[in-house]
Amino acid sequence: MNWAAAYYDGVTARSRAVTIQVTDSGLLLALDDGTTRWWDASGLRIASRRPVVRLEHGVEAVVLRDASILAALPPTGARTAAYRATGFVLSLMAVLFLLYLKGLPALARAGAAAVPPSWEVALGEAIYKEMVAPESVCTDETGNAEIARLAAHLAAALPESPYEYRVAVIREPSFNAFALPGGALIVHSGLLEKTGSPEQLAGVLAHEMQHVELRHATRAVLRDASFRLLLTAVVTGGAEIPAAAKAVGSLGVLRYRRQDEEEADTAGLRLMEAARLDASAMIEIYRVMEQESFQPPKGFDPLLTHPNLPERIDRLTNLIRPDPVRERYETTAPWSRTARMCRE
Amino acid sequence: MMFCQTCGGEVPEQARFCGACGAPLATDAARHPDFRADGGAFFLLFLKNVLLTVLTLGIYSAWAKTRVRQYLWSHFGLDGEFFSYHGTGMELLISRLKLLAAGAVAILALVAAVFALQSAGIPPEKASPVIALGVYATIALLVPFAMVGAARYRLSRTSYRGVRFSFRGEYGALLGIFVKGVLLSVLTLGIYSPVFLVNIFAFFARNTFYGNEAFAFEGDGQELIVPYLIALVLALPTLGISFFWFNAARTRYCWSRLRTGSLRLQSEVQGGGLFGLTVGNILLMIVTLGITYPWTVLRNIRFFADHLSVSGDLNWEAIRQEARPATAFGEGLADALDLDVGL
Incomplete structure (x- = not known):
């Protein structure tokens, strides 16, 4: 025709x-x-x-x-060109995926190792001043001494730490605790009051100390920034596409965070065992947390900063050594008094 | 009765192009560009782009951008002929990967500089302003570079009637316009800025070629100083709405002074129309939670096309192919800097 x-x-x-x-x-x-x-x-x-x-x-x-x-x-000839382009895109996807899974976390670990601990200490102090109001810190001397002794007991079981640990209990009703880079550990009074033994608080402190030891904050800065850089470099275009990339980026970063939590759980449990404390107390305190704080329904995991608690408890139950060397941890004052140290 | 000069077929009076072969017919009358985009088809393209971009971890976005341009260019016509876009997703992706490598090197250099200052005993609070200044200066120098690169890439990938456009402006010249423009705008407390904006437009216009035919632009923007000052004075009582009228005046000024050969352009954009377009777009986006974004893109182009008219003709036989090579690197850089370099 x-x-x-x-x-x-x-x-x-x-x-x-x-x-x-x-x-x-x-x-x-x-x-x-x-x-x-x-x-x-x-x-x-x-x-x-x-x-x-x-x-x-x-x-x-x-x-x-x-x-x-x-x-x-x-x-x-357009079809052959399309096949070639598809092949290229798929292999690049595989490279990006490997970078996300292995490459960036490894790079961040190496990068964090090059950052002097003194920088982390300075950063931690700056954040502390910003976040913690001096009047919110509980001043009870006996209680603070008891908790400092417990933290020192745990720290003594760490192999050569460049950090000095100190614990601040602050008047906050929520069930929470966190670590700042460089060694400042902050415990909310709402959490402390729910602990039934020094070992349960030690479980929380051990987890937070390992965040510091594993330099999770520094690693997160390097890793998340390079991940977002990678995404924005590959994904640019009309206004709509970077929005989708940002959503993917946020989910990717959250997955990294949950991995950090699991890592701190495992290392925290081992620290409990090394300090000859009853490691099952760490699981007990997670059970208390399950009762005390809101637990999102199943299926929301990709949106969370921490893995869901039933999973964390299962993991720790499987990891715990069956016949550990345990010594009873002796306190100078009854624990129920220390737990209520912010009530005065 | 008229006859087509191309195929000799009979055509009705006042027809713009031949019904038999589609060739445009010579005319001196003013006419508008013909933008034939279809909202539904463009929306589907957009949807497919977002889906594939998410599925490919973002890699497809290079193709997405190219597909959108292919669509827009091939639906933008003049005298019965439509523009054509020749860019490829692959070249855009490769330019982004090169840029990623360059960015990684730049960041490593920055980290090394921070360490060097640290070990030289300069405290961070003294070093950080110097470093920040260096970073901002580098970005400021990269902006005109990216604008020239993006213009080279886009125009080199655009054709009309089988003949490529090209951009032949140099980075140094645009940098000079920027330095002069920023300095004089500051010194004159902003009065110079409309002249600065026109100078940028003139730089891009005068360095644009269709084949071997250069575009010409006459005017230095001085006539825009008064409308600018009026907009500035009225900006506070009108919450900045007065700038729609200045922007309309600027668009009319710039486009109406543009010509190539005996082909002249004329823009009739008015402040009220521009304001209505923008408010309509914002309302559409809010009410539909952003789903109508593709329509707002088309609305903007249609508005521009409807208010632009063209008169006179080019001697097609005398327009010779004179394509210039250009890489996609500047385009990638413009994307990375989030610059919107309109054509």
Whole structure:
């Protein structure tokens, strides 16, 4: 079949009338001056289908309004190019995925090792001043001494730590505790009051100390920043696409956070065992937390900063050594008094 | 009765292009560009782009951008012929990977500088302003570089009637305009800034070529100083709405002074129309939670096309292909800096 079209030679902008004859292997173009051009199907490109059909071959192009020619065209070389591009995208995805899973965490670990602990201490102090109001810190001397002794007992079981640990109990009813880079541990009075033994508080402190020892804050800064950099470098475009990338980035970062928590759980449990404390108290305090704080329903895990508690408890139950060397931890004052030290 | 100069077919009076072969017919009358985009089809393209981008961890975004341009260019017509976009997703992706490598090197250099200052005994509170200044200065120097690179890339991938556009402006010249513009704007307390904006437009206009035919721009922007000052004075009582009228005046000024050969452009954008367009777009986005974003893109282009008219003709036979090579690196850099370099 034949189609009438306008022909552009790619040399000037002049158009010429052409009659296109479609064959199985390409197009035969009969120009108005009697000359012909042969377009092999392998070099044919469909540049546009609507509002006009534009076919290109090298620098030449034909334009026509009758879209029926599209159905008659022989298969073009576009398919091979599409397969090649798909292969490239898939392999790049695999590289990015490996970077996310292994590469960036490893780089962040190496990077954090190069950061002097004194920087972390300075950063931690700055955050402490920003976050903790001096009047919210509980001042009970006996209680603070008891907790400091417990923290020192745990720290003594750490192999050569560059950090000095100190614990601040602050008047906050919520069930929470956190660690700042450099060794400041902050415990909310709401958590302390729910502990039934020094070992239960030790379980919390051990987890937080390991966040500091494993330099999770520094690693998170390096890892999350490089992950977001990678995403924004590969993903740029119209306004809508970076928004999707940000959502993917946030989920990716949260997954890293949950891994840090698991790491601190495992290392915290081992620290309890090394300090010859009853490691099962760590599980007990997580059970208390399960009762005391809101637990999101199952299925929300990707949106959370911590793994869900039933899973954490199961993990620790499986990890705990069956016949540990345990010594009873002796306190100077009854624990129930220390637990209520912020009540005065 | 008229006859088509291309195929000799009979065409009705006042027809713009031939019904038989589609070739445009010569005319001297003013006419508007013909933007034929279809909201539904463009929305589906957009949806497919978002989906594939998420599925490919963002890698597809390079193709997404290219597909959108192919769509917009091929639906933007003049005298019965439509523009064509020749960029590829692959070249855009490769430019981004190169940029990523360059960015990583830059960050490592920055970290090394921080360590060097630290070990030289300079405390962080003294070093950080110097480092911040260095980073901002580098970004400021990169902006004109990226703008020139993006213009080179985009125009080199654009064709009309089989002939490529090209951009031949140099980085140094734009940097000069920027330095002069920023300095004089500060010294004149902002009075110079409309002239600065016109100078940037003129730089891009005068260095744009269609084949071997250069675009020309006449004007130095001085006529815009008064409208600018009026907008500035009214900005406070009108909560900045007065700037829509200045922007309309600037658009009219810039586009109406643009020509190539005997082809002249004329823009009739008015402040009220521009204001209505923007408010309409914002309302649409809010009411539909952003789903109508693709429509707002089309609305903007349609508004621009409807208020632009073209008169005169080019001698197509005399327009010769004179394509210039250009890489996608500047385009990637412009993306990374979040610059919107409109065509």
